[in-house]
Amino acid sequence: MPLDGNQWVLTLEITKATISFSQAAIRSLVLINGGAAIAVMTFIGGYPSEQKAIVLALSGSLLYFSVGVALAAFVGGCAYVTQFLYDGSTGKVSRWGVFFHILAVICAMISLTLFVLGLLGAFWGFTGALRP
Template identity: 35%
Template sequence: MAENNTPPFDRAKWTYELNRENAHRQHDATRELFHYINKASIEAGNIALKTLVVINGSAAITILTFLGGVAAKREIDFLKVANVASTIKWFAFGVALAVLAMALSYLTNYTMAGTIASKRATYEHPFIVDGPKFRTWRRWNILFHIAAVLVAFVSLGLFVYGMFLTSDAVRHPLASSEM
């Protein structure tokens, strides 16, 4: 059996320094991963929400342009125009919900930052531990995240619904008067 001639103090100091280096590596890796994922998530969410604003807003503008073309004719059937015009509200609601989803997305990111900031770095394994307000921040983060996703899907649903109503109003102007 090999004899260990290292004094207990030196061994304890070496173990402490090794643990400290491991902790620093873990802290840095966690921070780097968080920044990468957070940046990618924010960019993807912003693109999706901006797209919802654009498609709903563009649909409303397209309907207004169509109605302008119809209004330029000598004989105007106001029932047909009213049926098509009534579909604009669905796109307007879609834009409003997309903007609300953007606000909820901001709150999601804000509470995620609070969640991460509430963690404490330690020099003992596991090196990162939950702070006293971690659960509160995390609950708010989950709530805002779910709300943002649901509101975004409803915005998309309003776009699809508005498109079907518009299509029906243009094809069957007299049948769509119950909108």
């Protein structure tokens, strides 16, 4: 059943808002994971090579943050493919569009989880490596 004028406008505005929120979420994931990775690399870079304990203690968190950034970029790609596969002119939703939509949400949640794991790894790295 085709949408009338008011329903079409409402659907269009909801779609625009959804895309805007998803773009903000993707940017946030890149920002928090990327910023944390840069902070850890900067901190590690300030230590002389003789103090390997702190470098080893923080390398796990750096890996979590880096993979989180990569996944956030992948989420952006999935979001693009999802919008491409959703056929807005006929109202039909492609199965592949739904697949990429779900994949993007799952990868975004994994990226956020990796950020939390990286924070915990950095905490444990600092408390363990800086003990006398």
